[in-house]
Amino acid sequence: MSQFSQHSFANEKVLVRVDFNVPLNDKYEITDDTRMRAAIPTIKKILSDGGSVILMSHLGRPKDGPTEKYSLKHLVPHLQQLLNATGQPNVPVLFADDCIGEKAVLTARMLRPGEVLLLENLRFYKEEEKGDKAFAEKLSRLGDVYVNDAFGTAHRAHASTAVIAQFFPKDKRMFGLLMESEVRSAEKVLHEAQKPSVAIIGGAKVSDKILIIENLLERATDIIIGGGMAYTFIKAQGGKIGNSLCEDDRLDTARELMKKAEAKGVRIHLPSDSIIADKFDANANDSAAPSNNIPDGWMGLDIGENACEQFTNVIHKSKTILWNGPMGVFEMAKFQHGTKAIAKAVAEATQKGAFSLVGGGDSVAAVNQFGYADKVSYVSTGGGAMLEYFEGKQLPGIAAVNA
Numbered sequence: 001m002s003q004f005s006q007h008s009f010a011n012e013k014v015l016v017r018v019d020f021n022v023p024l025n026d027k028y029e030i031t032d033d034t035r036m037r038a039a040i041p042t043i044k045k046i047l048s049d050g051g052s053v054i055l056m057s058h059l060g061r062p063k064d065g066p067t068e069k070y071s072l073k074h075l076v077p078h079l080q081q082l083l084n085a086t087g088q089p090n091v092p093v094l095f096a097d098d099c100i101g102e103k104a105v106l107t108a109r110m111l112r113p114g115e116v117l118l119l120e121n122l123r124f125y126k127e128e129e130k131g132d133k134a135f136a137e138k139l140s141r142l143g144d145v146y147v148n149d150a151f152g153t154a155h156r157a158h159a160s161t162a163v164i165a166q167f168f169p170k171d172k173r174m175f176g177l178l179m180e181s182e183v184r185s186a187e188k189v190l191h192e193a194q195k196p197s198v199a200i201i202g203g204a205k206v207s208d209k210i211l212i213i214e215n216l217l218e219r220a221t222d223i224i225i226g227g228g229m230a231y232t233f234i235k236a237q238g239g240k241i242g243n244s245l246c247e248d249d250r251l252d253t254a255r256e257l258m259k260k261a262e263a264k265g266v267r268i269h270l271p272s273d274s275i276i277a278d279k280f281d282a283n284a285n286d287s288a289a290p291s292n293n294i295p296d297g298w299m300g301l302d303i304g305e306n307a308c309e310q311f312t313n314v315i316h317k318s319k320t321i322l323w324n325g326p327m328g329v330f331e332m333a334k335f336q337h338g339t340k341a342i343a344k345a346v347a348e349a350t351q352k353g354a355f356s357l358v359g360g361g362d363s364v365a366a367v368n369q370f371g372y373a374d375k376v377s378y379v380s381t382g383g384g385a386m387l388e389y390f391e392g393k394q395l396p397g398i399a400a401v402n403a
């Protein structure tokens with residue numbers, strides 16, 4: 001059992017770093033509350049133990065101190081609703097319009113078991129992003145225990161995500177339930193993978209994914225490369241890619257990655273065919289072509305029918321699956337078939353017992369959009385953080401709690 005689950009928070013004031021960086025529209029309504037919902041189990045456990053919760057988060061990227069647009073006060077009614085829906089009705093949710101200072105200290109001190117206090121946006125202080133030690137120490141005075149449940153910002157060495165941990169003894173600093181499950185899932189894919197193990201990497205740019213592919217060459221048996229980035233690899237092999245996306249300065253890198261894969265016995269799968277378009281537009285004319293023989297003036301915007309079948313076969317044979325990045329321009333109806341087919345294949349493999357993790361930005365959006373989110377083993381909430389984890393980097397937010 002984990003440390004968080006084992007700990008009794010009775011009568012403790014628990015300072016929880018959450019990632020409430022949710023999108024708001026111009027009426028300050030939350031347009032996607034996934035990140036807030038993800039933090040509820042941690043809050044609920046502390047409250048039911050008889051502890052009180054002090055929540056701290058950032059919201060957006062405020063440049064000049066306090067700004068109405070970035071105030072966390074807009075989140076209070078929805079937080080209240082989410083907590084009421086957990087079966088613990090009428091949890092008092094207080095708000096402090098400053099995350100440090102006398103008022104925050106007093107409100108935190110007066111907080112009673114079963115109550116929740118949300119602090120104002122941490123990034124209203126420049127010290128947060130600078131990882132300022134004195135600021136972190138001030139924040140630390142608000143609670144008896146520090147819980148980091150903000151996986152989405154675990155790759156940042158900020159005051160509230162990393163620096164603060166040192167002000168709490170080892171048994172009073174820990175990960176929350178969300179952070180634990182993110183780390184556990186990533187570990188299953190990276191270090192405890194059952195073979196065959198496939199990594200499906202897609203998206204626009206090779207340059208964004210080089211480090212991930214390099215790290216996965218050490219761990220996966222198969223790497224599927226789709227999306228816009230596949231064309232740099234296809235051109236590197238001598239293919240004709242028309243006007244498809246290509247990073248000419250990465251052709252050598254692509255060749256090196258393929259050479260390394262061969263030396264290690266890792267199979268790299270590129271899409272044999274593509275759905276091509278005469279312009280980058282939802283209403284473009286479309287056709288199909290071998291991925292290494294795309295006519296001039298045309299560009300590959302999705303993987304083709306054969307590639308869907310080819311990739312599906314690999315996925316169906318795998319026991320561990322990591323998926324990052326779409327197979328095509330899935331935002332446009334004409335070019336979403338490949339991404340949908342891969343989502344379906346991952347769901348089917350999961351159904352047969354494979355462990356599947358979907359992580360990082362657009363592939364998460366895709367599984368949500370196509371209705372497969374509850375048919376895979378785990379969907380990560382942390383975009384950039386999960387990417388850095390897959391790259392094999394140590395995340396400061398994790399290292400600080402473990403130190």
Ligand code: AMP
Nearest residue numbers: 203204205227228300301325328329362
């Ligand atoms: P990334 O953020 O690198 O994971 O890339 C995601 C973006 O890549 C999405 O917005 C897709 O529309 C885009 N994308 C995927 N495949 C292609 C392609 N073949 N050509 C151009 N853009 C693509």
